[in-house]
Amino acid sequence: xxxxxxxxxxxxxxxxxxxxxxxxxxxxxxxxxxxxxxxxxxxxxxxxxxxxxxxxxxxxxxxxxxxxxxxxxxxxxxxxxxxxxxxxxxxxxxxxxxx
Amino acid sequence: xxxxxxxxxxxxxxxxxxxxxxxxxxxxxxxxxxxxxxxxxxxxxxxxxxxxxxxxxxxxxxxxxxxxxxxxxxxxxxxxxxxxxxxxxxxxxxxxxxxxxxxxxxxxxxxxxxxxxxxxxxxxxxxxxxxxxxxxxxxxxxxxxxxxxxxxxxxxxxxxxxxxxxxxxxxxxxxxxxxxxxxxxxxxxxxxxxxxxxxx
Amino acid sequence: xxxxxxxxxxxxxxxxxxxxxxxxxxxxxxxxxxxxxxxxxxxxxxxxxxxxxxxxxxxxxxxxxxxxxxxxxxxxxxxxxxxxxxxxxxxxxxxxxxxxxxxxxxxxxxxxxxxxxxxxxxxxxxxxxxxxxxxxxxxxxxxxxxxxxxxxxxxxxxxxxxxxxxxxxxxxxxxxxxxxxxxxxxxxxxxxxxxxxxxxxxxxxxxxxxxxxxxxxxxxxxxxxxxxxxxxxxxxxxxxxxxxxxxxxxxxxxxxxxxxxxxxxxxxxxxxxxxxxxxxxxxxxxxxxxxxxxxxxxxxxxxxxxxxxxxxxxxxxxxxxxxxxxxxxxxxxxxxxxxxxxxxxxxxxxxxxxxxxxxxxxxxxxxxxxxxxxxxxxxxxxxxxxxxxxxxxxxxxxxxxxxxxxxxxxxxxxxxxxxxxxxxxxxxxxxxxxxxxxxxxxxxxxxxxxxxxxxxxxxxxxxxxxxxxxxxxxxxxxxxxxxxxxxxxxxxxxxxxxxxxxxxxxxxxxxxxxxxxxxxxxxxxxxxxxxxxxxxxxxxx
Numbered sequence: 001x002x003x004x005x006x007x008x009x010x011x012x013x014x015x016x017x018x019x020x021x022x023x024x025x026x027x028x029x030x031x032x033x034x035x036x037x038x039x040x041x042x043x044x045x046x047x048x049x050x051x052x053x054x055x056x057x058x059x060x061x062x063x064x065x066x067x068x069x070x071x072x073x074x075x076x077x078x079x080x081x082x083x084x085x086x087x088x089x090x091x092x093x094x095x096x097x098x099x
Numbered sequence: 100x101x102x103x104x105x106x107x108x109x110x111x112x113x114x115x116x117x118x119x120x121x122x123x124x125x126x127x128x129x130x131x132x133x134x135x136x137x138x139x140x141x142x143x144x145x146x147x148x149x150x151x152x153x154x155x156x157x158x159x160x161x162x163x164x165x166x167x168x169x170x171x172x173x174x175x176x177x178x179x180x181x182x183x184x185x186x187x188x189x190x191x192x193x194x195x196x197x198x199x200x201x202x203x204x205x206x207x208x209x210x211x212x213x214x215x216x217x218x219x220x221x222x223x224x225x226x227x228x229x230x231x232x233x234x235x236x237x238x239x240x241x242x243x244x245x246x247x248x249x250x251x252x253x254x255x256x257x258x259x260x261x262x263x264x265x266x267x268x269x270x271x272x273x274x275x276x277x278x279x280x281x282x283x284x285x286x287x288x289x290x291x292x293x294x295x296x297x298x299x
Numbered sequence: 300x301x302x303x304x305x306x307x308x309x310x311x312x313x314x315x316x317x318x319x320x321x322x323x324x325x326x327x328x329x330x331x332x333x334x335x336x337x338x339x340x341x342x343x344x345x346x347x348x349x350x351x352x353x354x355x356x357x358x359x360x361x362x363x364x365x366x367x368x369x370x371x372x373x374x375x376x377x378x379x380x381x382x383x384x385x386x387x388x389x390x391x392x393x394x395x396x397x398x399x400x401x402x403x404x405x406x407x408x409x410x411x412x413x414x415x416x417x418x419x420x421x422x423x424x425x426x427x428x429x430x431x432x433x434x435x436x437x438x439x440x441x442x443x444x445x446x447x448x449x450x451x452x453x454x455x456x457x458x459x460x461x462x463x464x465x466x467x468x469x470x471x472x473x474x475x476x477x478x479x480x481x482x483x484x485x486x487x488x489x490x491x492x493x494x495x496x497x498x499x500x501x502x503x504x505x506x507x508x509x510x511x512x513x514x515x516x517x518x519x520x521x522x523x524x525x526x527x528x529x530x531x532x533x534x535x536x537x538x539x540x541x542x543x544x545x546x547x548x549x550x551x552x553x554x555x556x557x558x559x560x561x562x563x564x565x566x567x568x569x570x571x572x573x574x575x576x577x578x579x580x581x582x583x584x585x586x587x588x589x590x591x592x593x594x595x596x597x598x599x600x601x602x603x604x605x606x607x608x609x610x611x612x613x614x615x616x617x618x619x620x621x622x623x624x625x626x627x628x629x630x631x632x633x634x635x636x637x638x639x640x641x642x643x644x645x646x647x648x649x650x651x652x653x654x655x656x657x658x659x660x661x662x663x664x665x666x667x668x669x670x671x672x673x674x675x676x677x678x679x680x681x682x683x684x685x686x687x688x689x690x691x692x693x694x695x696x697x698x699x700x701x702x703x704x705x706x707x708x709x710x711x712x713x714x715x716x717x718x719x720x721x722x723x724x725x726x727x728x729x730x731x732x733x734x735x736x737x738x739x740x741x742x743x744x745x746x747x748x749x750x751x752x753x754x755x756x757x758x759x760x761x762x763x764x765x766x767x768x769x770x771x772x773x774x775x776x777x778x779x780x781x782x783x784x785x786x787x788x789x790x791x792x793x794x795x796x797x798x799x800x801x802x803x804x805x806x807x808x809x810x811x812x813x814x815x816x817x818x819x820x821x822x823x824x825x826x827x828x829x830x831x832x833x834x835x836x837x838x839x840x
Binding site for chain 1: 487511515519547551555602603605606614615616617618621622
Binding site for chain 2: 014015016017020021023024027028031034035038042045046048049052053056057060061063064065066070073074077078081082084085088089092093096097
């Protein structure tokens with residue numbers, strides 16, 4: 001079997017309160033940075049959107065949603081989903097961008 | 100059948116994640132529509148974005164981020180068998196979620212007051228791109244709002260189950276799954292904030 | 300062969316009510332994957348017969364003398380309803396919901412799916428969607444007249460009951476996604492000891508890849524349909540050109556789901572064919588890995604070809620070329636499967652039985668459907684035949700000749716296992732002849748009509764098309780006759796058929812090691828798997 005049915009022992013070590021509070025602080029700082037760059041002008045705002053937002057989402061996925069503490073399968077599930085959406089975007093823009 | 104009932108917590112989480120996949124793609128479709136329209140109407144989207152109240156948007160972001168934190172802390176508390184604390188954290192999440200909805204409703208009310216809603220006579224006088232912007236704004240924040248309500252209902256049940264010991268230290272996968280749903284609602288808002296309030 | 304007969308207390312069959320509820324209530328509250336599969340079977344055959352009847356009437360209308368019977372508006376409603384019923388209630392959910400539910404757990408050596416209650420909920424969602432779809436015909440502004448694709452902007456403006464029909468499709472999509480979640484979790488978590496990924500029967504690979512498409516594509520159409528409803532009620536303007544919206548965006552979003560949906564339809568049928576062929580060739584499948592990977596490849600590449608439905612919609616020429624190329628590529632994994640099936644038959648000791656006949660019919664008709672599909676992938680030809688009967692002929696070869704025949708083959712193959720009854724093979728052979736002849740008269744006739752220039756969805760036709768229309772309509776009579784004989788033979792077998800053996804075909808996958816019909820919990824003890832799925836003894840000598 002590639003995955004063991006009894007997965008409960010993988011849960012032996014749980015992260016404590018501190019880890020998550022640190023992540024929350026990081027999220028607040030990133031939000032502040034996002035608001036900050038959006039005041040610098042349109043280009044900065046778009047770059048802020050394209051870099052800081054995925055970073056924030058990544059932190060939530062990785063820590064709050066416990067992906068860090070899960071095996072490879074759930075990570076792959078998320079990556080496949082995001083990859084699919086990215087390809088949908090790219091193919092759609094093969095139409096939109098060349099009108 | 101008197102054999103022991105096998106419980107598969109990982110299977111339950113896998114099922115939840117697969118459900119989240121469908122939610123991600125559902126909103127992904129809207130994000131695809133958004134980028135299509137934004138590419139078509141960059142200036143109109145900029146004007147539309149100016150009409151929105153960025154301060155309220157940012158406050159709501161902080162509210163949701165904090166509510167996400169308290170959910171994950173509730174799980175830590177349950178893992179340590181700190182029932183009271185878990186209930187307090189979940190209660191805080193519920194409060195913050197409601198706060199989000201209240202702020203959101205004020206925001207929507209202001210837009211309605213200014214005649215910026217689909218089919219409004221005033222909106223019809225604006226350029227087509229801005230009409231689409233507000234169409235997308237109401238659709239996406241509205242659908243997100245529905246997910247907030249669904250998430251709050253789920254977490255309300257979780258709070259009840261913690262109180263009645265259906266969720267306890269050795270059996271909390273439901274709380275994990277409810278939390279996963281709430282975090283996803285948060286992640287969607289993380290994307291909505293810059294798309295509508297900041298970078299449009 | 301099986302030895303379970305020696306066991307002391309055999310479990311009762313799943314068809315026997317063992318709980319506190321009896322009869323219909325026991326069925327409607329069951330969480331047994333086998334009963335849920337049977338519930339789907341009965342409901343879908345009923346919808347199929349309705350859809351078939353509508354198709355029959357549409358063909359009658361094309362014999363011009365019958366045109367006074369219905370109006371042009373009714374004709375629009377008929378082809379819409381025919382499409383909605385056949386696609387959303389029969390071919391998309393057909394094989395996964397019926398045979399996936401019934402056999403997936405058995406094939407991997409499990410007692411049930413991962414989430415049995417969710418599984419029952421999926422059936423209720425399916426029925427709710429189906430009932431709403433039927434209601435949309437008789438309420439509001441009358442039956443929708445947009446075609447099953449609900450193209451904007453017409454779907455936003457028409458006074459017919461589009462909102463309810465679209466909402467029904469949304470609910471059906473929900474049912475489909477929940478089934479997908481269930482199957483993926485089942486395959487990951489509930490395989491019997493020793494059932495490694497590459498020891499699974501290939502039907503499981505087909506269902507696995509299908510489930511992934513259901514998860515990754517269905518939500519897109521769900522949100523698109525929600526947008527149509529919001530547009531109709533609140534005028535949000537996203538697809539409405541008058542408000543700056545873009546109907547082309549609707550087409551993109553719709554086909555991002557609806558093209559992969561074609562692979563949701565065909566992959567499980569291919570999976571069933573892959574089970575049938577080794578059993579009747581009495582040898583292991585040729586190229587197990589190639590078939591497993593081609594299922595995943597079809598799911599992957601098939602999700603990237605959607606815009607080949609839109610070559611004439613005014614896309615950029617870059618997009619046209621990209622999607623034309625991708626469309627050609629997706630033919631490769633499909634062809635790999637066909638070659639593997641044929642190679643499996645080669646030098647096999649073939650035992651010719653009704654399931655194999657229908658499996659071969661599948662290969663023949665699907666090959667025609669696939670090749671005409673490659674033709675349409677070519678840009679120059681596509682412009683010529685777009686929106687003609689050629690398209691109608693092509694997708695009936697794929698969906699009916701492919702998925703439909705695949706489903707019939709699967710039904711013939713597993714019917715003795717599901718119900719413990721054997722049908723009359725002669726009656727099935729007799730039904731095959733009118734079905735096969737009628738099918739080709741009808742749909743090859745449509746291919747010719749399309750090449751001549753007959754547009755689809757037209758109520759009337761020009762005189763030069765009349766001869767072929769008559770041929771097609773007569774073909775539809777043979778086809779309907781064959782289908783009625785087919786279902787009649789199975790219905791008779793259900794009540795009066797002789798008892799089926801546990802392993803009537805000499806199959807070697809797990810379902811043939813248990814009694815017919817299967818016991819409540821499938822296996823007395825969960826089996827331990829030590830070798831691949833198609834391990835025939837005479838071959839290994």
